[in-house]
Amino acid sequence: MKLSRGFFLLALAFLIASIVARALPPQKVNDAAVLGTAGSEGASYKLPRTLAQFGFFQDAAGRVPGGDLIPYELNTPLYSDGADKLRYLYVPEGQPIAADGDGLLQLPVGSAIIKTFAFGAGEDQSYIETRVLLHRADGWLALPYKWDAEQTEAKLAVAGARIPLTRPGGVEVSYRIPNKNQCKSCHSKDAEVIPIGPKVRNLSADLLAKLEERGFLAAASTSDRQLPVWRARAENPDTAALARAYLDVNCAHCHQPGGAASNSGLDLRWEQSNPHDIGIRKPPVAAGRGAGGHAVSIAPGDPDASIMVYRMSSTEPGVAMPELGRSTNDDEGIAIVRKWVAEMAPAGEPAS
């Protein structure tokens, strides 16, 4: 009787242990979900329905990153209605990253970039969406996952969503989760989907050193033209560098050759030095009412006569730039670009 009771308890303990083990999320990233191949249990991971299926995080609520995830920040980030962003990089073990000068990290197939958009701090922090970029055998795929109100699960939202929310500080935001095509619209060059953020010139020396240490990067590449750190802009006297970095990060994914706005002829990449191509005295092409009655993208010395400033300062669809990813103005960004244009010699030479 005793024995049997002991056996029963032991069996119960095993049962509980196995339930707990099953309840615990996977510790390792599910490479099949990243790659879109069939999983061991035969599940189809072409378009994983939930974020948890990737196994990026240790908890279903996505608060605790797995050990394989490398957190990172960008020197100058994209404005997304003031959302805080938690960025992670996943590179499969033993797969090196190639460097492309100071440009995009050439992440190997099987890599993923994970970015959670959140508002609020501490206890009040609320996740809105997590976007993933997956490097599959046939190229990159961008997918948006929307968090539920209970903050327990993020589900695939291929069609995107529009979410009314109030930002800390009281600003009302009609927040837009992009649909799968809209993801591609910014993330494409020459019709291929590519990452935007992790360019060597926009990453911290710390992160690059960490990647080297973990054996992902052969040698930590850096650039002599790193983008300035946006958070430290108050101490940075180089307005031109701040403005050009801001335009590179917020605009150039579309406004570059091969980008979604290539037909505009406007090229706002950091490395573009031709004054006309970055908009100085450049007449609009297909701006329509987005031109706001102004004759050129940038009127040196006169921000109020510059289409660029006008479109950055609008929230109206058809006028507002960027077209996607914001429904509020970025006052700080506008201030820097205004200052840059105002300080520009009317002769029209870019200072940067």
Added chain:
Amino acid sequence: MIRLTIAALALASAAPVFAENHTIAGGEGAQERLQEALILAEPGDTIILEAGRFALTDGLSLDVDGVTIKGSGMSGDSESVLDFTKQQGAGEGLLVTSDNVTLRDFAVENAKGDGIKSKGADNIIYHGLRIEWTAGPKASNGAYGIYPVESSNVLVQESYVRGASDAGIYVGQSENIIVRRNRVVENVAGIEIENSNFAEVTENLTTKNTGGILIFDLPGLPKVGGGSVLVARNAVIDNNTDNFAPEGNIVASVPSGTGIMVMANTNVQLRENALINNSTSHVMLIAYTQDFKDERYQPRPVDVVVSGNMFGSGGNAPDIPGGEKLAAAFGGALPGILSDGLHQGLAVEDAEPVVSLGLTKVGQSMTEANPKLLEPVIAGEVERLTAVTLPDGMEARLK
């Protein structure tokens, strides 16, 4: 025998066996349901828009090759309307970025930016569409109604566009283009072909726009050097609407009362059009007026043929500096063809005089105009442009 028939059937229908129809109705959740269908469609599929209104809050987009979006009509009781009146985001109503797409038999209303834009979308068909800003001409309307850009093989036909604050139908930086049998009403430009080659604009009705048909080229764009454009058998009537384009855009400088305007293009033929009651000029030939640094750019209208057109009344209220005086000098109305004087190789086969403003340098100010009547340069029958042909099977998609 039966087995044979089945085999034959299977063979005959090999391709479409996998093509599916996805029917979407308006009403609650239309934004997500329609967008999801557009994303999950497979090549060859048709998205069917049921009759009714689809109230949309955001732009739609299609990025799958070979998809057809088909409504049940552009107007009337069975119309399918994508209604963007309450749109909050995106630069256009519908964006297409994939090849071999067919858009037909539906309407797009009150898009906040452009109506339908297709970029880098080869072999695209726009058929039987209505793109409309329903309050009529307003500067706050979207820029373009139908807007294919950076594409090869573009067919736009039997559609209706009204209220665009730039161009009703605008084809930019593209080649191999047919725009035919459309009605474009109360836009700034009715039809505009810009920085494009090998285009035919035929049998359209362009009326009550600021300018009926514009054939333009602009410097500083990825593709410059527009030309080989046929504009034929169009009715270009009463294009006297005040220019309501927001300033800064090139069309904001188009005078009200313009019939057909050719700027900075080579090899343009205007044939057998009916040009009636356009109060500035039925046909205008001008050079690009602003500064440019693009070495590839050719700013003048070169090798333009005007032949077989019917010139009705018009030219009676030229919307250009000194226009009134100029008209008075010609007895109250300008002749049907007006040039800034900077054209090269003009052949007019019609018994219609040409007024030249007598400019001699590109970029010269109009204040230095020295108007005169040009002697007709009848060159005899001029060789026709090679007809634009679309790839095999493209038009068959409409069957």
